[in-house]
Amino acid sequence: MAVLFWIKTVFAYFADFHLNIENPFQYFIMIINPIATTLFLFSAALYVRKPKKAYIVLFVISFLTTLLLFSNVIYYREFTDFITVNTMLGAGKVSSGLGLSTLKMMRPYDVVYFLDLFVLGGLLIAKKIKIDERPVKGRGAIAISSFAIFLFAVNLTLAEADRPELLKRTFSRDHIVKYLGMNAFTVYDGVQTYNASQRRAQASENDLVTVQDYAKNQHVKANPETFGLAKDRNVIYIHLESFQQFLIDYKLKDDQGVEHEVTPFINSLYHSNETFSFDNAFHQVGSGKTSDAETLIENSFFGLSQGPLFSQLGDKNTFQSAPNILKQEAGYSSAVFHGNDGSFWNRNETYKHIGYEHFFDASYYDVNENNSFQYGLHDKPFMAQSAQYLEHLQQPFYSKFIAVTNHYPYSQLKGEEGGFPLAKTPDATINGYFATANYLDKAVEEFFNYLKATGIYDNSIIVMYGDHYGISTSRNKYLADLLGKSKDDWSEFDDAQLQRVPVMYHIPGQSKGGINHTFAGQVDMLPTLLHLLGVDCSKYIQLGQDMLSKDKDDFVTFRNGNVVTSKYTIIGDAYYLNETGELIETPTETQQAEIDVLKDKATTQLQMSDALTNGDLLRFYTDSGLKPIDPTDYNYKNGLDQLKKIEEEKGDKSTSIYSKHQNKSTVDLYQTKTYQAYHGGNATASSSSSAPK
16 A cells, blocks of 8 residues: 555656656655655554554555645645645635535546555455454564655655755745655644744744834835825725736637737726836735735735635734724724635634724625625625625725635636637636636726716725736646747746736826836735825834835745846746846856845845744734724624614714715616626626625
């Protein structure tokens, strides 16, 4: 069974994982690395004296190790990453709605991973394989375990020869798996996780000093031309799910060669002089993906190096986030809208700690099998139904709308919403991506029309952002032809460039906008927003910089430590000239010095973020003047009743949209229609929104 598991693991290395093997020696290490840990784990059955029980233990070990391997296979197909201990611990908080998505990621050959268990189990039950009644002597069991340890030592020595200080220096998880194997990675990650929990327990006010000094030195002065440009306006975040920068202005050809603009409305906003747009903005998420993006934009620090911060620390840590800053600085109310289960990513708890006063999740919406999929309510009905809650929110407000339809697997649009052409590639995920992006575009346009109809548009700043990649790096080569590139020439440099996501600050009535070429990341979004609102962020611990500042650093750190600037793209130990994509095979002394500075800078920024989050250091920080958030102040049940009660208490002083419209609902002003109706089909347009469940 140990041999069969070794074969399955090697099969997974080649079939599902992309470990970037660079030479024959690395191939050799990768092929042998499962042997030592497999022998060690399976040898545990040899210590069981009774033969039948020993066989049972052997099957249990085989099943559990296979389950771990297969779980990583499925996880890697979606996240291009391996499962960490933190991810396992938070699995229950993120599992809601993942069933269908998991099925979509299955492959016909997945039977290989479990075939041996069924065959051997069946043969034993049928007594085609007889149980060996002879117990293994203790010395024999110890010898096998000792031999496994020796093999691991040899494996580690070979790995260290090719990659010095493998376990001491910060490398990607791919490196650990490539050199030491899946089981060794899980153990290594467990040790790292334990150490992180110990650091948090041992953190003190003294640890805050270094982070505080870094944030102070990182801060840049606001641009006087844009500071306060959106003062006192409502803030409306529109979360563009899985939306990558290459979708902007993209036109997809159908079978007849006719070009179809994928996101015409978002394109118009992107190019408007009322919008500050950024064409070199990158997502900086880790395995927390969407929740990591939320962490970044509302706190100006990174998610965790292992697992999602929302799930692991969201209901434990202290935050000084955007909703609470604006509440205490400028009297903003706050709400977040999301047509999925409130427990997904632990949002129903994390939002309370962040300071959101109201959270309208799937329980507030009419969600059925015809208007939703596994990640929640489709964008058009979601935004339309949100109007009945938004109109009762006191102004100025800070709000966030989390769209979901443009989410993997990009194949859920049917019936009257179907019709946008599919791309023609070998990958069905890529083929449907453009259609769901077009659907999102129409949903955003309809929402804008509602904002204009209610009069709220002119008194708002609308921020749109892509949260992370939509097409994973494992699929990018199939995307190459659509982007005018060659699949054969596609490189990790191209993968890095595709991590651009749109970031747009749309401020109606002003004309100072345009497309900004500054290199920036999501960590920079909060300082930018606060300065546009006229809030000085120098007294807050934020790791990003105002993207509109003339002093903004030309620098982006990825969560894995890679770096992009206008001059260089740094991917591990590979360096590229960013303008040409040329690999710098032998850096000059000057280039190496510049690259070393950038790598150190990235390492420092991530270290400051990890110290801040793992140590929960904001619990010690009082210089901001913010009062601590008491999460028990927030109750997300009966949210509409709560908003109506506030309106009643304020009376004539109520500033909600509903109150400003003489206590009349604006829901009927929301107009939405299907794709077929937009394109001359027989479908009729619909208006308003359904009542909550």
